[in-house]
Amino acid sequence: MTVTTGPQAIEFSFPDVHADATLRITFHQTLRVPDDPTTYGLPPSLGTLDVRSTREIRPRAVPAADGLLPLWQSEATWIDFSTPQDYPFLVKVGVGGINAITGNSYVPQPDFDAEDYLEAPTQPWLDGFRVDATTVRQFIAMPLGEGYTAAEQLTGTDDGLIRFSVAPLKPDVWAQRPPISRMVVDGCTAAPAGMGLGAGGTIHQSIATPIESHENWDVDARREVSVRIVNSAVWQILTDTPPHRPPLTIDEYLTHGYPWFEWYDDSLARQGGSALSEVQTVRQFGNEKGADPLPDNTSFTPPTPHIVGGA
Template identity: 55%
Template sequence: MPVTTTDSCLEFAFPEVHRQAHLSITVQRTLRVPDDATTYGLPPGLGAFQLTDGAQVRNRARDWSSGDVLLPMWQAEAAWFSFSALSDYPFLVRMSVGGINAVTGDDFTDEVDFTGEDYFEVPTQPWLDGFRVDETTVRQFVAMPLGKGYTAAEQLTGDDDATLRIQVTPLKGETWDGRQAARRARRRKVADFGDIVAPLAAPDGAMPEPGSAMGMGAGGSITQSIAVPIEQKENWVIDAQSEATLRIINSAQWEALTDTPPHHAPPTITQYRRYGYPWFEWYDDSLARQGSSKFADLDTVKQVGEKNGEQALPDNPSFLPPAPHIVGG
């Protein structure tokens, strides 16, 4: 069954597998944590990004597939992905960011690597904030233009396919029905700025020219683990896999494509701290996967900018992280 796109959500449904096999994915706006030597807690969501079916916009690029979904972001804006499964129904999720696997850093392949565990399971893993570095940290997803080595894929492979691919595989219905109790869902609080913060002007250099492609670079360090898979290989319905492809559209291109203004620029760190929005720490008894990935030696967006002689991050002041709220358990 094809993926359904709403204004802010990707809906994966597998009624042929089980009536409860339904997964919702949103891309959450958030604060870009400082790109420095500090590891920060999980910043909350500031509302979901708008998602639009690429087939519904005018002047779409010729290389876009009919099912591509457009994700509008400002340059240097951060994002995290939220996964919500109906009744805690389990799913196997794999993510390609620019053509590389977000968990391992290897080239993304169509087939699941059960030996290398190049995937994560939902609802055991309710969020993904960035590229997995090691057992306790990720590097935040930060939208950056292609062509100058800012994105993770460009650094690791020399190329970036300018897409975010999300592949979803459902658990077998009979396996689900045979269980006595579903896992309790873990929900991360999503704070919404609403009208508290007025629309912000784009920082200098934050508005690229229309038509320039963007990918995801590695931003500041965030405390987050990726849980070890717990389901057996034979429990998944591989033949029922479904996939969505997202393309990051910069603010200027978004307006040219849709005749609508982009969402207001992300808040500065100073504004964010002024309003006292919370930070989180996810406490979970599940075992985090050990060891480091290929992302461990990646240059961050700030470091690439310094090598290029550019001010890649117009707002990057360091600060002492506040005490986080503990969630999960």
């Protein structure tokens, strides 16, 4: 079993379980949707973000983590879970010490009663913190220590890490079924080095209810990895590599004519809300502080989204 980090993906490989058991996790640059009462479609990928193994960085320069991810302050990102052979995986996602699906404290072991994980490829993307059955709050990079991040609001602390805990399906279960088809869509000002993820605008995205039996997962083979978010300007100091392009504004986005997407399959959506429904958005928290963290947060009417997937 191996885990590799970089240059543009985190790859979990379980050859001892099955030759097909490989999961690739990538972070995508995307448009930050306005933080307003509108629920938007899924913004597209504007390219994958670089992920650098900390083994390539001077050890004293980086706090403990397996990899580094560069983000500008107020930049949005979404996460793609790609299984090249459609091999199923159980995936837990922790952000700053909380579970991105439930809002509870993050632990790497799956809680089957709480269903605090997602299943790939049934769930191909995660654009933000799950707040209810059909919506998420977009992942937005914000500096630590000012109360903007979701973890800081729920627990008072945020360690700036994105964590993944991954377990493959048992090989004998996989051998008894045909692969599940999956559709793939191709799709600011520098801040302190410490960065976390706050809750941004609302996106229509269902987080599918787990469908695999608990016994089908090889939890003994589970592997973990952590990625530390650093500001893009600091990234260049640490890696001697120029950061990716700055975030697009709404006006630039409309000028390019980028499409919206909608993963239209709410039939499997897990019901009810999560603790993350109590988290204030970056805009709401900033307004209470008398600050303007999202200066270009301009409402607009997006085009009709392209429908992908679904039953």
